[in-house]
Amino acid sequence: MARHLISSADLSRSDVEAILDTAASMHDVQRREVKKLPTLRGRTIINFFFEDSTRTRSSFEIAGKWMSADTINLSAKGSSTSKGESLRDTVQTINAMAVDALVIRHNQSGACHQIAGWVDASVINAGDGTHEHPTQALLDAYTLQARLGALDGRHVVIVGDLTHSRVFRSNAITLRTLGARVTVVAPPTLMPAGIASWAQRDGFSWSWDLDEVLATGDAPDAVMMLRVQRERMSGGYFPTAREYTVGYGLTRTRLEGLLHRNPDALILHPGPMNRGLEISPDAADAPASLILDQVSGGLAVRMAVLYHLLAGEGSAA
């Protein structure tokens, strides 16, 4: 496995399988009374967040702590440009403190990629702009596998604001790596540029029509609803919340249709949800919903990622 985790494309199928296997053991640790493992004792991990995040940051923080690493949270909100300091200066200052890993969340695409070229520490991408969020894709795969077993040939539909979604970009890669079929759905204004050639090259399908995707062809094994920010309306991406929901929301009617075709179909959402916009309460709280499983799996997956990038040889748990 490479030293950094910047893009989901950095991981081969065997890398992903190794991480998910380790995550399963880590998940067992979470159920113990004493959750501490000595694995990363003496290691320093800095969670360096240039953008607000509660869940991802606390997930990485707890993951590090349960593995006995010293974890420190830093936030550098706002652009460093305004302080006259370049991004390189900012991260090299931190790197000079002899840290072992930098877990980085940044509001701009590609920042982790650039940072990895400037530091000695392992860089873990905890979400960069509208580019990627590889640990999210790993936890989604982990959560799905826990229910479905191997994902080969399974059909996963990803719906929502694809243009601005790092969750989509990483999931499209990791799900394909594990052999799943992926269909992505968005209104034309929230469909990324160049999707036709991109989808063809990377072997996934795309559509503007959610009902057609849900009702024809392979019945979905899982539907992943992405958050749609209400601010997108002012950007002219769609006219009203109501119109978005009618076209692209997982409404009660669509949920019934989905479960009618495949009673075992599952529902995911990376959070935070806009209940009533992209996902109805009926869907979010349905037995088919794995949304809380995603959160608990997230912790196990992040422990596994830290283990594989930092621990070297030896048993995980």
Next chain:
Amino acid sequence: MSDLLIVGAALWSDPDAHARVAHRPGERADVLIRDGVIAEIGNLSAPAGVPRLDADGLALLPGLVDLHTHLREPGREDAETIASGSAAAAAGGFTAILAMANTDPVTDTAEAAERVHDRGREVGLADVVPVGAVTKGLAGSELAELALMARSRARVRVFSDDGRCVQDARVMRRALEYIKPFGGIISQHAQDGALAGAAACCHEGEISGRLGLPGWPGAAESVIVARDVQLARHTGSRVHIAHVSTAESVEIIRWAKDQGIAVTAEVTPHHLALGTELVSGYDPTFKVNPPLRPSQDQEALRAALADGTIDAVATDHAPHARQDKEHAFEAAAFGMLGLETAFCVVHDLMVRSGRMTMLDLSRRMSRNPARIAALPGHGQDIAVGHPANLVVVAPDRRVTVDAATSNSLSHNNPWHGMSFTGAVHATILRGRVTAIEGKAHRQ
């Protein structure tokens, strides 16, 4: 005194009907310069005391003229000064460069224009011709003192808010009308701000989609080009399209020229030679405005330069201090160096490949830009009586670009490590050698 004998070069410039002695393009001859003026052409022997420049196997062209250079003086002298930029220009074969107005303060008054002009003369490595802002402070709303800049000792003829587009069609129309009496021209940075805003930093297409970078669609350029050629037609004034980057813009310019509209256009070496896929590694060295485009646009630009639809090559030389490029891609500064590499790139890509002749190159990089900018003494035929603003090039010399050896103060060089065939050997400004083999010679 500026005397020089250039021996044995092939002469590449347009035959000039008014010249007393004209040569055929590509013909070999010796050129004697006396007091900064071409005194004799032919098979000459060196008069006593006149230095010789051996140019056997080399080519002589009128000195290159760059319609689009960013010197960072005044305001950001840490990134480039008029002196360092002039040195880079001389090293790159340029005898005249037009310095864009987006300095701090902006070149929007006669006094500011004269300061740039005078400092350029003082340095003496190239004629530094200020471009005036179209609007005060580049703000896009009120006209700058266009006529006072034109009347000044800097003799400003080219006006541009470059870096920003003149968005308001009414302001653009008034500016085009206003500059007619003194033969001015507006160089438009064509970028519709609603379609491609400040965050737009990557050609909108599969790569921007994959990378999650805000896209800069080609249509944001061509809609402004279409509007402005209509305004040029309506006003009967001259509009120049800066750094054309798309096939659609080329089509509109071709159509407008067919209609007899007074539109001219420039293309940069980087838009000709470098493609959008270079941004895949998020290296801000390749972040430029307008962005690098896909290969079909590059091909359309090359064809348009060869057939004359695009009149000129311009560098858009844009030096930046290192710290301004070492941000996340979206936040990093736009722009790349270009003065020292322009000839090598264009020669290799267009002449050596057989798409253009050396004469075509001398037209696109010297005669046409000099005429567009109405520059006296530059871009003229190599003929007796003309000022000796010349460049000696080595068409067969192989060069590998090294960002570290630049005359520029900045290092944002996208050509670093690349090799080209064709190099600038020496640059001559009014008979004085200003650079030899990449090294500038201050007076």
